[in-house]
Amino acid sequence: MAELTMAGALNAALRDAMRGDARTIVLGEDVGRLGGVFRVTDGLLSEFGGERVIDTPLAEGGIAGVSIGLALAGWHPVAEMQFDAFSYPALDQLISHAAHYRFRTRGRMTVPLVVRIPYGGAIHAAESHSDSPEAYYAHTAGLKVVVPSSPADAYGLLRAAVADPDPVIFLEPKSRYWTRGEVEPGAGAEPIGRATIVRPGQDCTVVAYGAMIARALGAAEAAAKEGISVEVLDLRSLVPLDLEALAASVRRTGHAVVVHEAQMTGGFGAEIVARLVEDAFDYLEAPVARVTGYDTPYPPSSLEDHWLPSADRILAAVERVVAY
Amino acid sequence: MTVDGSTQEPLRILPVGDDPGPTPAETGLEGERLRELYRLMAFVRAADAEATALQRQGELAVYPPLLGQEAAQVGSAFALDPDDWVFPGFRDMGPALVRGIDLAEYLDFDRTIWHGGSYDPVAHRFAPQCVPVASQILHAVGYAIGTKLDRRPSAVLTYFGDGATSEGAFHEGCNFAGVFGAPVVLFCQNNQWAISVPLDHQTHGAIAGKAAAYGFPGVRVDGNDVLAVHRATAEALARARHEGVPTLIEAVTYRLGPHSTADDPTRYRSAEEVARWEARDPIRRYRRWLGAAGVAGEAFFDAVEEAARALAEDLRGKVTASRPHPVEDLFAWVYAEIPESLARQRDEAVRLAAEGAAGAGEGGRRG
Numbered sequence: 298m299a300e301l302t303m304a305g306a307l308n309a310a311l312r313d314a315m316r317g318d319a320r321t322i323v324l325g326e327d328v329g330r331l332g333g334v335f336r337v338t339d340g341l342l343s344e345f346g347g348e349r350v351i352d353t354p355l356a357e358g359g360i361a362g363v364s365i366g367l368a369l370a371g372w373h374p375v376a377e378m379q380f381d382a383f384s385y386p387a388l389d390q391l392i393s394h395a396a397h398y399r400f401r402t403r404g405r406m407t408v409p410l411v412v413r414i415p416y417g418g419a420i421h422a423a424e425s426h427s428d429s430p431e432a433y434y435a436h437t438a439g440l441k442v443v444v445p446s447s448p449a450d451a452y453g454l455l456r457a458a459v460a461d462p463d464p465v466i467f468l469e470p471k472s473r474y475w476t477r478g479e480v481e482p483g484a485g486a487e488p489i490g491r492a493t494i495v496r497p498g499q500d501c502t503v504v505a506y507g508a509m510i511a512r513a514l515g516a517a518e519a520a521a522k523e524g525i526s527v528e529v530l531d532l533r534s535l536v537p538l539d540l541e542a543l544a545a546s547v548r549r550t551g552h553a554v555v556v557h558e559a560q561m562t563g564g565f566g567a568e569i570v571a572r573l574v575e576d577a578f579d580y581l582e583a584p585v586a587r588v589t590g591y592d593t594p595y596p597p598s599s600l601e602d603h604w605l606p607s608a609d610r611i612l613a614a615v616e617r618v619v620a621y
Numbered sequence: 622m623t624v625d626g627s628t629q630e631p632l633r634i635l636p637v638g639d640d641p642g643p644t645p646a647e648t649g650l651e652g653e654r655l656r657e658l659y660r661l662m663a664f665v666r667a668a669d670a671e672a673t674a675l676q677r678q679g680e681l682a683v684y685p686p687l688l689g690q691e692a693a694q695v696g697s698a699f700a701l702d703p704d705d706w707v708f709p710g711f712r713d714m715g716p717a718l719v720r721g722i723d724l725a726e727y728l729d730f731d732r733t734i735w736h737g738g739s740y741d742p743v744a745h746r747f748a749p750q751c752v753p754v755a756s757q758i759l760h761a762v763g764y765a766i767g768t769k770l771d772r773r774p775s776a777v778l779t780y781f782g783d784g785a786t787s788e789g790a791f792h793e794g795c796n797f798a799g800v801f802g803a804p805v806v807l808f809c810q811n812n813q814w815a816i817s818v819p820l821d822h823q824t825h826g827a828i829a830g831k832a833a834a835y836g837f838p839g840v841r842v843d844g845n846d847v848l849a850v851h852r853a854t855a856e857a858l859a860r861a862r863h864e865g866v867p868t869l870i871e872a873v874t875y876r877l878g879p880h881s882t883a884d885d886p887t888r889y890r891s892a893e894e895v896a897r898w899e900a901r902d903p904i905r906r907y908r909r910w911l912g913a914a915g916v917a918g919e920a921f922f923d924a925v926e927e928a929a930r931a932l933a934e935d936l937r938g939k940v941t942a943s944r945p946h947p948v949e950d951l952f953a954w955v956y957a958e959i960p961e962s963l964a965r966q967r968d969e970a971v972r973l974a975a976e977g978a979a980g981a982g983e984g985g986r987r988g
């Protein structure tokens with residue numbers, strides 16, 4: 298076992314994937330010579346050369362569209378969007394084309410593309426560097442959406458994303474880039490579409506993903522001191538969603554709190570609540586609560602601590618739900 | 622194959638070497654205006670250095686230094702009429718200073734006090750600082766088309782970088798500007814780098830040369846020559862205002878500092894390259910000419926230096942005194958009228974702030 302940061306684990310996953318498949322290539326802004334602004338692609342240029350590690354012009358729509366073309370030509374591109382909000386110029390290509398090619402061609406042309414996007418806040422960044430855009434992508438049929446919360450999952454899920462026959466939006470919670478965890482060297486792919494229980498409990502399920510897992514665990518720890526046993530379910534993949542694990546956990550605990558950093562309205566939490574109502578209604582002992590960012594633009598970061606779901610806000614929701 | 626424009630000699634007025642350059646009269650600017658250009662550049666440099674220092678001390682979250690680009694920024698902004706609008710990017714404190722914006726209010730953006738900065742954009746006709754590269758170009762073009770529809774004799778100028786010319790928004794902006802005869806000046810500060818990506822990797826052709834395809838003039842100017850930048854911009858603004866002809870200006874300059882205070886440029890460029898451009902420092906170059914041409918003497922330069930120091934000190938005091946807004950401000954301007962669902966969220970956030978619950982992050986206060 299090796300101790301790696303999440304950034305290091307992602308780097309290892311890219312390296313291993315590129316060693317294993319000569320048609321896997323990396324492209325994006327500053328991914329080559331600089332190694333990416335978060336150093337996730339560090340060292341890849343020197344190992345694999347400029348034909349497979351490509352510094353592109355500054356154009357996200359271009360990066361996405363050209364990656365689609367590369368994928369159609371039989372390459373396996375892993376494209377980087379430098380930050381969450383800078384993936385928006387690429388939406389046209391990702392929604393109208395990456396997501397639809399297989400469907401439009403009745404399976405004859407496919408886009409095995411990975412788009413890596415560092416996302417989310419809590420890093421005291423400037424405007425447009427802290428968005429959580431998962432709902433835009435999850436809403437787009439044809440895209441898979443994956444969000445790791447630990448270095449081990451970052452490694453395994455990125456390996457799976459690169460091997461996946463469909464386009465995968467791979468959201469990297471950037472506030473977790475520098476947290477360390479055990480990663481098995483050469484560990485294989487971690488299948489996409491399976492949630493995991495990161496802390497078992499009996500009284501209430503907290504459903505979360507990405508950077509919110511750490512906060513959910515903080516809340517669970519605090520709840521335990523009050524005698525409330527919280528289960529934390531890490532979705533890891535929003536599309537496909539592990540309906541079985543979701544319903545099974547809530548059937549057991551009878552209570553659920555859904556947490557994400559993105560704004561509440563139309564957020565992915567609404568989808569989770571709807572699924573719970575459909576699949577576990579008879580088991581619910583209380584309404585499901587959501588703890589999310591507020592319905593405002595991501596705030597200037599001097600105020601982000603007021604905006605982001607904190608362990609306290611999660612705990613308060615757990616208490617409310619359990620005491621219902 | 623070279624594409625027309627990439628090698629076009631840039632417009633130049635100030636001497637590069639020992640050549641005496643123009644006489645003051647030949648510049649078309651009066652002595653006081655010539656001295657003002659120097660004063661503004663010196664002030665911008667002092668403010669920029671102070672902002673960089675403030676970031677290093679944790680007073681700003683991040684700061685993108687403009688060191689080396691003072692002539693491009695001051696020379697162009699100095700050509701604007703008070704009624705002209707500016708749509709800046711994120712590295713444009715120089716034009717803000719020329720516009721008379723309180724720089725602490727400008728830096729409130731980098732202090733993460735408020736998005737875009739705290740200054741009043743309407744009062745200064747200076748749009749909020751803009752992070753998504755090239756997106757502001759379209760706003761400038763649209764504003765210019767609106768000005769034209771209103772038969773107003775003013776112009777719009779937008780700042781962006783060499784990297785921005787790769788974005789679709791740049792090309793769409795150029796095309797709209799050409800088709801609608803927008804009174805706009807598209808001012809590209811070609812500082813040779815977009816973070817770690819050098820110009821030759823950004824475009825295989827020329828920047829100024831791209832204007833030809835959109836049907837309006839493209840002008841290449843020595844961006845470290847404040848007089849040339851001023852003249853090129855003044856001419857472009859006049860064309861925009863009076864003829865409805867847009868201009869793409871490529872100011873050839875150099876980013877002497879890091880991309881931002883979070884960047885380490887030694888990973889992608891050589892010290893020799895930086896030294897070559899340091900030798901073309903726009904302020905030293907202008908000062909040499911001012912002295913040799915008899916427009917300004919040591920007493921003037923000393924006084925400017927003293928005033929620049931005072932400006933930096935004043936800026937430091939104001940920046941460090943700037944405080945976050947109350948949490949309810951987050952909800953005040955999302956819509957003209959706050960919806961009920963958002964009002965509920967506001968009340969929760971305000972209550973939690975009053976209880977001191979913010980900042981608990983991962984562990985939680987009770988964790």
Ligand SMILES: Cc1ncc(C[n+]2csc(CCOP(=O)(O)OP(=O)(O)O)c2C)c(N)n1
Pocket residue numbers: 326355357379383386712752753754781782783784785786812814815816876880
């Ligand atoms: C749409 C978009 N993509 C990526 C970024 C990240 N980014 C910030 S500045 C920059 C480089 C900009 O280069 P250039 O246009 O030459 O301006 P300069 O930084 O040199 O002033 C990049 C890639 C961004 N801000 N917006």
Ligand SMILES: [Mg+2]
Pocket residue numbers: 782783784810811812813814815816
């Ligand atoms: Mg540049």
